[in-house]
Structures are given as C-alpha cells and as structure tokens.
Amino acid sequence: MCGIAGVMTADGEVPSPAALNGMIRMIRHRGPDESGVHVEPCVGLAHARLSIIDLAGGSQPMRNEDSSLWITFNGEIFNYLELREDLIKKGHAFATNSDTEVILHLYEEKGEDCVTYLNGQWAFAIWDRNRRRLFLSRDRLGIRPLFYTWAGKNLVFGSEMKALFVYPEVRRELDLNGLDEIFTYWCTIPPRTVFRGVFELPPGNSMVVEAGRVTVRPYWDLEYQDDCGAVDAAKESDYADRLLDLLIDATRIRLRADVPVGAYLSGGLDSTLTTALIKKFTDTRLRSFSVSFDDAEFDESPYQREAVRFLDTDHREVRCTSAQIGALLPEVVWHTEKPILRTAPAPLYLLSKLVRDSGYKVVITGEGSDEILGGYDIFKEAKIRRFWRAQPNSHMRPLLLRRLYPYLDNIQSQPDAYRKAFFHVQVDPALEAFFSHIPRWQLTARLKGFFSDSVRAELGADNCYAAIAAALPRSYSSWQSFCQAQYLETKYLLPGYILSSQGDRVAMAHAVEGRFPFLDYRVVEFASKLPLSLKMKVLDEKYLLRRCARNLIPTSVQTRRKQPYRAPEGASLLDAAAGEYVAELLSPTRIRRDGIFDPQPVEKLLNKFRRGAAIGIKDNMSLVGIVSTQLLVHQYIHHFDCKGIAYAA
Amino acid sequence: MPLNEELRQFVTDNFLYGKSSAGLADHDSFLDKGIIDSTGVLELVAFLEQRYGILMQDHDLLPENLDSIDNLARFVGSKLSRN
Numbered sequence: 190m191c192g193i194a195g196v197m198t199a200d201g202e203v204p205s206p207a208a209l210n211g212m213i214r215m216i217r218h219r220g221p222d223e224s225g226v227h228v229e230p231c232v233g234l235a236h237a238r239l240s241i242i243d244l245a246g247g248s249q250p251m252r253n254e255d256s257s258l259w260i261t262f263n264g265e266i267f268n269y270l271e272l273r274e275d276l277i278k279k280g281h282a283f284a285t286n287s288d289t290e291v292i293l294h295l296y297e298e299k300g301e302d303c304v305t306y307l308n309g310q311w312a313f314a315i316w317d318r319n320r321r322r323l324f325l326s327r328d329r330l331g332i333r334p335l336f337y338t339w340a341g342k343n344l345v346f347g348s349e350m351k352a353l354f355v356y357p358e359v360r361r362e363l364d365l366n367g368l369d370e371i372f373t374y375w376c377t378i379p380p381r382t383v384f385r386g387v388f389e390l391p392p393g394n395s396m397v398v399e400a401g402r403v404t405v406r407p408y409w410d411l412e413y414q415d416d417c418g419a420v421d422a423a424k425e426s427d428y429a430d431r432l433l434d435l436l437i438d439a440t441r442i443r444l445r446a447d448v449p450v451g452a453y454l455s456g457g458l459d460s461t462l463t464t465a466l467i468k469k470f471t472d473t474r475l476r477s478f479s480v481s482f483d484d485a486e487f488d489e490s491p492y493q494r495e496a497v498r499f500l501d502t503d504h505r506e507v508r509c510t511s512a513q514i515g516a517l518l519p520e521v522v523w524h525t526e527k528p529i530l531r532t533a534p535a536p537l538y539l540l541s542k543l544v545r546d547s548g549y550k551v552v553i554t555g556e557g558s559d560e561i562l563g564g565y566d567i568f569k570e571a572k573i574r575r576f577w578r579a580q581p582n583s584h585m586r587p588l589l590l591r592r593l594y595p596y597l598d599n600i601q602s603q604p605d606a607y608r609k610a611f612f613h614v615q616v617d618p619a620l621e622a623f624f625s626h627i628p629r630w631q632l633t634a635r636l637k638g639f640f641s642d643s644v645r646a647e648l649g650a651d652n653c654y655a656a657i658a659a660a661l662p663r664s665y666s667s668w669q670s671f672c673q674a675q676y677l678e679t680k681y682l683l684p685g686y687i688l689s690s691q692g693d694r695v696a697m698a699h700a701v702e703g704r705f706p707f708l709d710y711r712v713v714e715f716a717s718k719l720p721l722s723l724k725m726k727v728l729d730e731k732y733l734l735r736r737c738a739r740n741l742i743p744t745s746v747q748t749r750r751k752q753p754y755r756a757p758e759g760a761s762l763l764d765a766a767a768g769e770y771v772a773e774l775l776s777p778t779r780i781r782r783d784g785i786f787d788p789q790p791v792e793k794l795l796n797k798f799r800r801g802a803a804i805g806i807k808d809n810m811s812l813v814g815i816v817s818t819q820l821l822v823h824q825y826i827h828h829f830d831c832k833g834i835a836y837a838a
Numbered sequence: 839m840p841l842n843e844e845l846r847q848f849v850t851d852n853f854l855y856g857k858s859s860a861g862l863a864d865h866d867s868f869l870d871k872g873i874i875d876s877t878g879v880l881e882l883v884a885f886l887e888q889r890y891g892i893l894m895q896d897h898d899l900l901p902e903n904l905d906s907i908d909n910l911a912r913f914v915g916s917k918l919s920r921n
Contacts, residue, residue, distance in 0.1 A: 607869075607876065607879050607899070607901070608876075610869045610901075611875065611876045631872070632875060635872055635875065638854070638855070638857065639855070787857065789855070789856045789857065790854070790855030790856050790857050791855075792856070793851060793855040793856040794855050797852070797855075802852075802881070804877055804880070804881070805875060805876065805877025805878065805880075805881075806875070806876075806877065807875045807877065807878075808877075
C-alpha cells in the first residue's frame with residue numbers, strides 16, 4: 190500500500206523531478222518506507238512506498254526488462270502468485286517477487302484488459318513508452334483512490350488531491366456542485382470532487398491518455414439479475430456452502446504479505462467472521478484491534494470482548510472520547526479532503542494510529558458485507574415503506590418502522606401521523622428509481638438551508654438528482670427495488686464515504702492498509718446473483734451470511750441485531766478541545782468571508798447546541814457538515830500549507 | 839406578543855435557524871415546505887408543553903393540530919380555553 194503521483198506533459202517536456210518530489214512528499218504518510226521518482230520525456234512518475242510484499246525487491250516506480258514500461262502502483266494484487274505462474278509459463282521473466290511486476294507483465298500480455306484479470310485493490314499508472322500512452326486504472330469497487338486534474342495541458346494525477354495542489358498551476362477552488370452533492374448524498378458522484386477541475390477516476394474504470402486524447406472507460410460494473418423466487422432447503426444449503434468457500438478463499442489470499450496481518454474487530458457479524466476465517470490460516474496468535482466509546486449508545490465493547498474470548502485473539506483497544514473527536518476533526522478533514530456530515534471517521538483515525546503504534550501495517554476488516562449481502566437498515570426501511578404504501582391506512586404496518594430503529598429514541602417517540610411523511614411513504618413518481626434513498630437524501634438536503642444566498646443563487650434550482658440519474662446503468666430500471674437500493678449504496682456511498690472518509694484516508698493517514706474479503710470481486714458477483722430472500726429473509730438482514738457464520742463466531746454476535754457504527758456527533762465539537770477552532774471558523778466574520786454559509790442561521794445553530802437544545806439528526810449533521818466544510822476551506826483554499834495541518838491537535 | 843407571532847418566532851428560531859420566514863404563510867404546511875423533521879415535532883411538542891403548560895396527549899400529535907402556524911394557533915387556543 191502506497192501513495193502515487195505523476196505528470197504527463199503535452200509537449201513532450203521532461204517533468205520537473207523537484208515538482209514530483211514535492212507531490213509525493215505531500216502523501217508520504219501513505220508510504221513512509223521509501224520513495225522514488227522517475228522522469229523521462231513526456232512523463233514523470235512518483236511513489237511513496239509502504240513495504241508489504243517483497244520488502245527488498247518491490248521498489249517503485251518499477252520498469253520492465255527493456256524499460257519500455259514504467260509503473261507506479263498503490264494497492265495489492267491478491268492473486269499475483271497465480272498470475273505470475275501463468276505469465277512465467279508464457280515466457281515472462283521476473284526480476285522481483287512483487288505483485289507490482291505482475292501488473293507490468295500482464296499489461297505486456299493483455300494490454301488494457303489486464304485489469305480484468307486482477308483480484309485486488311489498486312490505483313496505478315503505467316507509462317507505455319513505445320506507444321507514448323499513459324494507462325491509469327482503479328479497482329472495481331473504489332478501494333484505492335485516484336485523482337487527476339490539468340495544469341495547462343499537462344495531466345497531473347495522484348492518490349490524494351493534496352498531492353495535485355502542490356504542482357505548479359493547479360488551482361484550489363471549491364466546486365459548489367460537489368458541495369451540493371455532499372450535502373445530498375454524503376459523497377460526490379464521480380468524476381466530480383469538491384474541488385473545481387479536480388476529478389476522481391470512477392471505480393471500475395480505466396483511463397488512457399494517448400496522442401492528445403483522453404478516454405475513460407468502465408471495465409467492470411455491478412450487475413443484478415431477476416430474483417429466482419423461493420429457495421428450498423437444499424439450495425439454501427448449497428448457496429451457504431458456496432458463499433463460505435468464497436469468503437474463505439477471499440480471506441486466504443488477503444493474508445498474502447511479508448509483514449504480519451492484523452484484524453479489526455468491531456463486535457459485529459462481519460468483522461467477527463473475517464477474524465474467525467483468518468484464524469483458519471494462522472498458527473500464531475492473531476492480533477486484533479477495536480475502538481470503544483464511553484457512551485453506551487455507541488459502544489460495542491461487550492460484543493468485542495466476547496468475540497476476543499471466543500476467537501482467542503491478542504486484542505488491543507482504543508477508547509475514544511467525545512473530546513478526542515473534537516480535537517482530531519481538523520486532522521481528519523485534512524485527510525478526507527471533503528466535508529463530512531458525521532464524525533464517524535475520527536474514531537477510525539484513532540484506531541489506525543493504534544494499529545500503527547502496535548507495529549502493524551495491514552488489517553483485514555469486514556467492510557462491504559452490508560452493501561453486498563443486504564445488511565443496511567436502509568434496505569429494510571425501504572421494504573417496510575413499500576409494505577406500508579400498499580396499505581397506506583394500515584395502523585399496524587408503520588409499527589415495523591419503530592422496530593427498525595430501536596437505538597433511535599426520536600423515531601420511537603414519533604407520532605404515527607408524522608412517521609408516514611418523514612419516511613416518504615409516497616414519493617414523487619419521477620423519483621421512484623430512488624425510492625429507498627429519498628428519505629436520507631431529502632433529510633440531508635435540508636442542510637442546504639444553511640448555504641448563503643450567493644451559493645444558493647449559483648447552484649440555482651437544478652435538479653440535484655440529475656447527475657446520479659444520468660450515471661445509472663441502462664439495466665437499472667429492470668432490477669428489483671432491493672437491488673436498486675444495493676446498487677446506490679455500493680456504487681456511491683461505499684467508495685465515496687465508507688471506503689474513503691471512513692476507510693483509505695483515515696487508515697493511510699497512519700500508513701495502515703485495510704483489506705476487505707467481502708469486496709473480493711468473486712464474492713461481490715456471487716452476492717449480486719443471490720435470491721433476495723437469502724439477503725433479507727422477511728426482515729432478517731444478511732440471512733445467508735448469518736447461516737454461514739453459525740459455529741464460527743459466538744452465538745450472541747451471530748444473532749445480535751445490527752448496530753450501525755456511529756460516534757458522538759455535534760456535541761463533541763463544543764468540547765473545550767474543539768471549542769476554540771469551532772468558534773473561530775464559525776464566527777460571523779469568518780462565515781461571511783468564506784461565503785459558503787449564512788452567518789445568522791449558523792450562529793443560531795451553535796447557540797442551540799450551547800443551550801443543549803440540539804437533539805436531532807439534522808442539527809448534528811448540520812454542525813458537523815458546516816465545521817468540516819469551514820475546515821476544508823481554511824486548510825485547502827486559504828491556508829494550504831505543505832508543512833502542517835491547520836488546527837491539528 | 840400575539841399567539842401567531844409567538845409561534846412564528848419559535849418556528850423561525852428553531853427550524854429556520856433565524857432565517858426570514860417572510861415566505862411562510864400562516865396556513866403553509868411545515869411538512870410540505872420541508873421545515874420540520876422528525877425530531878422537530880418533538881421539539882415543537884416540548885415547546886408547547888413548556889411555554890403554554892399544555893399536556894400533549896398521543897391523540898393530539900396530528901398534523902391537523904401541529905402542521906402550520908394557523909393549525910398550531912387554533913390548537914393552542916382551544917387547549918388554553920379549556921383550562
């Protein structure tokens with residue numbers, strides 16, 4: 190796992206090594222073990238290395254035998270041993286034992302299609318000198334990041350946007366449409382980012398720059414098929430066996446590393462199962478890591494302890510306080526490079542520090558399971574809303590919504606008459622394709638009431654769902670509504686928030702690589718073809734996975750209700766540790782100067798928090814969203830400083 | 839302060855965060871205008887109980903009573919007149 194950066198010049202000039210060194214220095218946190226730069230006419234590639242595979246021989250940028258190909262690569266190719274063997278049979282000679290070199294030889298063999306053979310998580314650039322072609326690619330699900338922009342006619346790219354911003358002529362301006370998307374979907378819709386003119390290569394896409402032409406094309410996408418209806422016991426058992434076999438193999442190849450691999454253990458079904466599967470392959474005591482909270486509302490440590498006892502791991506825990514969240518938010522936003530509406534990335538930032546301080550670079554985690562196997566409440570919620578919509582006058586059907594959110598007091602005490610409106614039981618027919626997500630998106634979009642008049646005027650009355658509607662695949666409308674909801678979660682929120690703001694960025698801030706067995710593309714493709722009743726049986730989420738986990742994990746963890754990962758929210762930003770920078774960034778003078786928000790409502794919101802009257806999701810998301818946006822503007826627009834993070838604890 | 843004005847002030851401060859409510863007519867639905875969210879209803883109920891000493895029963899929690907300034911004023915007025 191590493192950081193990459195590079196430049197392709199339009200006029201054939203040799204890029205400045207100093208500029209490339211400057212870029213890679215900005216993301217040195219991703220790869221503190223080594224760094225390297227290669228320049229030649231037309232192209233410059235840079236690399237910051239976190240040494241995990243072939244510690245002695247895997248330095249980058251790496252070239253092939255005749256130096257006609259050069260690569261800078263961030264990620265891991267988990268099936269590299271099998272690919273290497275095939276390539277050797279075809280006559281390829283390897284100089285190293287690294288997975289990086291496998292990509293080079295595979296490109297020699299297959300060209301751009303090489304990516305379809307890879308099982309892993311990657312962002313890389315290959316310079317093909319003979320064809321004067323730059324080939325960039327990003328993994329299927331967007332585990333590893335890749336951004337690009339244009340400095341004049343020169344292409345500039347890198348693992349994080351901060352690397353791009355140190356290259357001469359790259360401008361740092363907020364893209365208000367990107368901000369609008371964050372304040373609707375919690376993420377931007379690729380290729381858009383929150384910075385104008387800076388783009389993200391969408392997951393599952395490759396990009397070719399050749400002869401002055403740029404082509405971005407998808408090589409993979411999620412695909413669902415018609416539900417095959419009822420499943421008998423024998424078939425169900427067969428599906429369970431196949432899922433478990435796939436997960437075992439996905440975990441096995443993710444243990445390939447020349448350094449020890451640890452595990453995140455949240456106390457939930459997914460990470461407890463992946464930890465149990467790791468134990469099948471290791472004789473040494475597995476090191477596991479978790480984060481816990483003082484507040485019982487968020488804390489899962491009793492389940493974590495139970496899993497630790499059952500699996501006999503050597504466990505380390507970091508306790509996260511509300512004050513720490515407030516104090517760490519500036520560093521977190523520096524790394525997420527986008528506003529966040531929840532504080533949840535902060536505890537994970539603390540957790541990756543614990544991993545790193547414990548001498549570990551690699552952890553296996555349970556991300557992706559909820560998206561692909563039907564675990565999220567939003568899937569269940571949509572199912573109940575449809576059930577209610579069929580009999581809108583029913584008094585019993587809405588009671589299911591109360592069962593759905595036992596951990597949310599406000600939902601519990603909500604009048605039935607209102608619940609119907611808030612859960613958008615009836616939606617505008619034009620938005621039917623987004624039925625599952627309308628309550629979340631419309632609630633989030635209300636935060637835009639804090640935008641200043643000038644921002645709202647610039648954004649205009651555009652349909653904020655237009656970008657996402659335009660990006661949907663042609664087959665989307667033919668999918669079952671459950672699969673449509675899965676697609677929206679997996680395609681957008683997973684890479685745009687879960688794997689980035691809560692994943693890559695906060696883990697790589699401390700040079701820790703996450704590996705995700707549930708996101709092995711074989712598991713994802715298998716899950717997408719499962720009968721719906723095996724994902725959610727009536728209202729039992731991840732039904733098939735729970736069945737697979739029987740006897741492998743503690744019964745209490747296997748049968749517990751899903752508890753979404755959450756952390757203390759807005760109040761943490763009023764704590765003494767954060768109070769000073771929050772007061773400064775949210776002062777009427779600063780708000781007016783930055784021009785994004787309207788000072789008066791921001792002040793009212795802050796006062797509402799100060800008098801303890803802010804209780805709802807909207808107030809909390811508003812404060813976190815406004816503070817993180819103001820931090821982003823301060824750190825990236827007004828005071829972009831290569832030497833340190835403004836307001837860092 | 840007239841009841842309608844006082845209720846408008848509460849709605850403006852709490853749900854519009856002080857932004858002008860000039861565009862909000864007394865008969866406008868809070869739900870249709872996207873002014874109130876799920877926790878907003880609870881805040882509204884707490885305000886009515888504290889400010890006017892009204893005891894809110896479950897069957898009172900209806901949009902017909904709470905979903906516009908007019909509805910609120912009518913509901914509060916009728917509760918107060920019964921006390």
